[in-house]
Amino acid sequence: MAFYGVELTSRLLLGTARYPSPKVLADAIEASGAQVVTVSLRREAGSERGGQAFWSIVRALGVRVLPNTAGCHSVTEAVTTAHMARELFDTPWIKLEVIRDDETLQPDVFGLVEAARVLSEEGFEVFPYTTEDLAVADRLVEAGCRVLMPWGAPIGSARGLNNAYGLKAMRAHFPDIPLVVDAGLGVPSHAAAAMELGYDAVLLNTAVAEAGDPVAMARAFALAIEAGRLAFAARPLEPRDMAVPSTPVFGKASLGD
Amino acid sequence: MNLIRVMPAKEREQRVGRSRAIVVGAGIAGLAAALELAERGFAAEVIERGSALGDGACSWMAGGMLAPWCERAMTDEAVLTLGAPTIDWWVRRFPGTVRNGSLVVAPARDAAELPRFAGRTSHYEWLDEAGIGALEPDLVGRFRRALFFPQEAHLDPRRALPALADLLKRRAVPIRFGVDLQAVAAQADLLVDCRGLAARDVLPDLRGVRGEMVVLRSREVSLSRPVRLLHPRIPLYVVPRGEGVFMVGATTIESETRGGASVRSTVELLNAAYALHPAFGEAEILELGADLRPAFPDNLPAVRRASRTLYVNGLYRHGFLLGPAMARQAAEMALAMDQERSDADLRERRSA
Numbered sequence: 001m002a003f004y005g006v007e008l009t010s011r012l013l014l015g016t017a018r019y020p021s022p023k024v025l026a027d028a029i030e031a032s033g034a035q036v037v038t039v040s041l042r043r044e045a046g047s048e049r050g051g052q053a054f055w056s057i058v059r060a061l062g063v064r065v066l067p068n069t070a071g072c073h074s075v076t077e078a079v080t081t082a083h084m085a086r087e088l089f090d091t092p093w094i095k096l097e098v099i100r101d102d103e104t105l106q107p108d109v110f111g112l113v114e115a116a117r118v119l120s121e122e123g124f125e126v127f128p129y130t131t132e133d134l135a136v137a138d139r140l141v142e143a144g145c146r147v148l149m150p151w152g153a154p155i156g157s158a159r160g161l162n163n164a165y166g167l168k169a170m171r172a173h174f175p176d177i178p179l180v181v182d183a184g185l186g187v188p189s190h191a192a193a194a195m196e197l198g199y200d201a202v203l204l205n206t207a208v209a210e211a212g213d214p215v216a217m218a219r220a221f222a223l224a225i226e227a228g229r230l231a232f233a234a235r236p237l238e239p240r241d242m243a244v245p246s247t248p249v250f251g252k253a254s255l256g257d
Numbered sequence: 258m259n260l261i262r263v264m265p266a267k268e269r270e271q272r273v274g275r276s277r278a279i280v281v282g283a284g285i286a287g288l289a290a291a292l293e294l295a296e297r298g299f300a301a302e303v304i305e306r307g308s309a310l311g312d313g314a315c316s317w318m319a320g321g322m323l324a325p326w327c328e329r330a331m332t333d334e335a336v337l338t339l340g341a342p343t344i345d346w347w348v349r350r351f352p353g354t355v356r357n358g359s360l361v362v363a364p365a366r367d368a369a370e371l372p373r374f375a376g377r378t379s380h381y382e383w384l385d386e387a388g389i390g391a392l393e394p395d396l397v398g399r400f401r402r403a404l405f406f407p408q409e410a411h412l413d414p415r416r417a418l419p420a421l422a423d424l425l426k427r428r429a430v431p432i433r434f435g436v437d438l439q440a441v442a443a444q445a446d447l448l449v450d451c452r453g454l455a456a457r458d459v460l461p462d463l464r465g466v467r468g469e470m471v472v473l474r475s476r477e478v479s480l481s482r483p484v485r486l487l488h489p490r491i492p493l494y495v496v497p498r499g500e501g502v503f504m505v506g507a508t509t510i511e512s513e514t515r516g517g518a519s520v521r522s523t524v525e526l527l528n529a530a531y532a533l534h535p536a537f538g539e540a541e542i543l544e545l546g547a548d549l550r551p552a553f554p555d556n557l558p559a560v561r562r563a564s565r566t567l568y569v570n571g572l573y574r575h576g577f578l579l580g581p582a583m584a585r586q587a588a589e590m591a592l593a594m595d596q597e598r599s600d601a602d603l604r605e606r607r608s609a
Contacts, residue, residue, distance in 0.1 A: 020332055021556035022464075053464035054511035057554065102490070156489060212377060 001200050003036075003147050003178055004093070004125040006064070010035045011195070011225050013066065013180065014218070015205025022057045024214050029061055032218035037063050038095055038203065040070040041085050055088065066127060068095035069115075073108070078115045082124060094119060095127045095149070095182075105155040107131060113139045120144025129182050132166035134173055141177065148177055149203060152194065153184025156206045160190035164197065171198045188217075188224030195228025196236065276595050279304060279445035281438050284314035285414070285576040286569045287451035288421040289584035292350070294449070295428040297588050299595075303425065304436040306455070310418055312434075315453060315548040316576050318470055320496050320506045321417065322483050323347060323410040323578055324359050330378040331492075335557050336575060337378075339582040344410050346581040351420045354412045357482040360384075360393065361404040364532055370487040371402060381406050395478050395534060411483050413498050414577060446598070447591055448566040454551040456570055460561070463570060465513040465549030469522040470506035473530060475540035478503070486529050493529035502543065505530045509574065518545045550574060560587045567591060 001008055014034040019025040029037060039058055041051070058065060067085030072078040075098065082094045096119065098111035107130055116126045120143055128140050132150040140148060150170055153159035161167060162184065171179060181194040182203040191202045202225055211217035276299050280291040283305035294301040311317035325340030347354040361381075363370045375381060381404045382388075390397040392405065422432055442448060450456055457463040480497040496504045508522045518526075523545060530537040553559060553571035558579050561568045569587050572579055 021552075021554065023555035026554070051512045053513055057464075 001178060003127070008035050008064075008201075010222075011201040011229060012191075012222055013038065013182075013201055013203040014208065015203070016040075016058055017070075017205055018209040019214055022054065025209075026057070026061055028208055028214045028218040029063060031215045032208070032222045034218075034222075035063055036066050037061065038066045038068045038205070039089070040068050041081050041088070059089075064093075065089045065091060066093050066095050067091065068129075069097050071099065072097060073099050073101075073111075075111050075115045075118065078111070079118055082115075082119050086124070092123060092125045093127065094124050095129060097129045107151070109133065109136045112136070113143055116140050116145050117143040127180070132163055132170050134170060137170060137174060141174070146177060147180065148174060149180040149182035151183045152181045152190060155183045157184050158186025158207060159184055160186060161193055161197075164193065167194070167199070168197050188220045191221050192224040192228035192231070195225055196231050198232050201225075276300065276446045276591075276598075277444075278302070278447040278449060278591060279441050280449040280451055281305075281441075282314075282451035282453060282455075283307070283310060283418075283422075283432055283434075284316040284451065284453055285319070285418065285421075285580040286316075286453065286572055286583065287449070288418060288425065289580045290449050290451055290569055290587050291425055291430050292421060292428075293581075293584040293588035294591060295425065295430050297592055299447075299588075299591065301425075301430045303430065303432040304438070304441055305432060305434050306437050306452075308434050310422055310432075311415065314418075315468075315550055316414055316418060316580075318468065318507075318546045318548045319414045319576050320470070320483070320494060320504055321412045321414040321577050322359065322494065322496060323354070323412065324406065324483065325578060326378050326380045326406045326409060327359060327361060327485060328575065328578065330374045333555070333557055336579065339558075340575065340578040341408075343578055343581045344408070347410065347412060347417070347577075350424060351412060351417050353416050353420065354410055355482070356408075356410040358392075358405055358407040359409040359411065359483045359485065360389070360396075361406070361485045361487060362389075362396070362400040362402075362533070363487040365401070367488055368402070370489060371404060374487055375404055380408055392482070393480055393484070395480065395536075396484070399534065409483075411496055412577065417577065446565065447594060449587055449591070450566055450568045451570070453570065453572075454549055456551070456568060459563075460553075460568060460570060462554055463551050464554075466552050466573065467510040467512045467514060467547060467549055468507040468574070469510075469518040469526065469545075469547040470504060471518070471523065471526045471530070471542060472498075472544035472546070473503045473505060473537060473540040474501050474543050475503065475537055476501050477536035477539065478534045484533060486533055488529070491525050491529070493526060495530055495533055503530070503537075503540070507574075513549055515549065516547065518547045522547075550576075558583050560590060562590060562594075565594065567594075 010033045012034045013036045015038045069078040069081040098108045100106045100108040126145045127147045153162040178200040180201045185204045208217045278294050278299045278301045280287045280303045291301045291303045307313040323344045325337045329337040384403045389403045454465050483496040485494045505526045552573040556573050558571040567587050569583050
């Protein structure tokens with residue numbers, strides 16, 4: 001699997017917020033095998049290099065950083081944050097979030113498309129946090145995105161895949177674009193379900209960070225993602241309406257009296 | 258085997274009473290360490306770079322909750338095991354310690370946060386509306402359920418620090434203000450470095466974690482204990498300080514930016530107060546504060562040793578809860594170091 005030409009073996013992308021401590025974060029990332037972590041640049045911290053101490057911990061983990069524009073509500077804010085991220089982390093990658101409001105944390109898809117266009121033109125490699133809406137996805141690809149990241153459910157809600165049908169349709173419509181389910185997952189089976197739909201990867205944060213044991217949960221997600229991917233590659237059965245006995249009944253030897 | 262630990266306290270005091278310990282920093286870590294040292298017979302002294310108690314100390318901005326069981330829901334078990342005995346430490350030394358328990362509530366639409374929180378800790382009772390009203394009459398009708406942690410306590414850091422300074426004075430432990438570490442480093446047998454974030458020149462894995470708080474005054478709301486408001490984004494608390502004064506805290510931001518509270522944080526803090534009780538809408542804002550808490554990568558405190566210096570640091574969000582436990586650890590280590598030194602002296606004299 002490759003994002004913008006970067007080959008990766010792990011299909012789990014992990015966020016770095018809300019862990020009990022940087023130490024737990026580091027251990028969880030190690031347990032997950034993730035090769036990419038997202039880092040949120042809060043504007044109030046980034047503007048004065050305030051998060052330096054935390055970011056140097058993240059950099060020291062030796063994984064690839066995908067900075068994100070979490071908490072940005074407008075195109076201008078997101079673009080400014082992306083500029084800051086490029087400078088701080090020396091990467092063209094940007095996870096683009098343009099948020100409608102703080103209650104739903106739903107993407108503002110109009111702002112998202114506009115910001116994606118601006119940033120792609122400036123040479124950024126954009127990972128847009130979007131919905132499963134196909135028309136929006138078309139516009140994002142037109143704007144230059146070569147990865148799409150539809151939500152499973154609202155950020156932090158732990159609900160899993162709210163619209164598995166929509167996500168499936170998206171996979172069918174974009175067979176050649178890497179697709180990542182981003183946000184809303186709660187338990188490893190949610191991640192396995194996303195992988196079984198043929199998604200290339202899964203991005204999550206809260207489900208690991210706020211678990212009772214984040215390190216064990218990171219490992220559980222890694223295993224589920226591997227299982228789901230293997231299952232997809234193994235071409236699973238389609239559901240049927242009627243029972244199909246796994247052992248033929250006809251001609252079965254009759255035992256006993 | 259450390260013989261000093263099994264000696265009766267009195268004998269111990271006499272034996273090690275001559276060692277001179279300089280404690281650097283008059284925040285909660287330094288004052289508690291000085292007190293524990295003095296209680297073990299050390300000739301202690303505190304130096305503080307600031308000009309008065311609380312000057313430049315993030316302890317001054319603390320919430321002052323002694324809530325190890327609530328903290329357990331969000332942090333490492335060590336915070337509970339080290340913190341639970343601290344409540345008695347405070348009760349014995351500071352009469353202003355209020356042991357009224359603490360309350361945890363959630364807005365109706367975030368009600369699921371309560372059992373989640375409860376599932377991660379212990380020593381609580383579930384309260385219904387009547388139960389909440391019996392403890393906090395002003396919260397009647399505002400919340401259907403709450404968690405009550407009866408053994409928890411709280412204090413006002415701005416009274417507790419002067420009280421510790423007073424205890425030190427009675428033990429003839431001076432606090433010298435406006436004195437820098439460099440001025441005294443050579444004079445001490447033992448240096449106890451409690452400088453907080455300022456010690457990152459020697460503790461490179463220390464980082465600052467920004468916290469912001471608001472102090473309000475309301476004559477309409479009265480609370481007898483700290484109330485935590487669970488919220489999926491920003492868990493906040495309101496601590497009563499008496500005479501209508503309330504501290505609302507605190508944000509936790511991985512940033513080392515100094516300077517005033519941000520508008521966003523202030524809005525969140527004030528929203529929490531308002532969600533707890535709408536009468537806070539009419540409250541007067543007495544203070545908006547921000548500071549950096551010193552934290553190690555595991556967010557747990559530690560006492561580290563380098564030759565004759567002990568570093569007490571990394572108290573993060575738990576200065577008043579864990580400071581005394583760290584002080585005790587440091588004082589015990591100091592005793593052991595003293596023993597090493599007198600053993601070495603003895604060997605020297607014998608071989609002379």
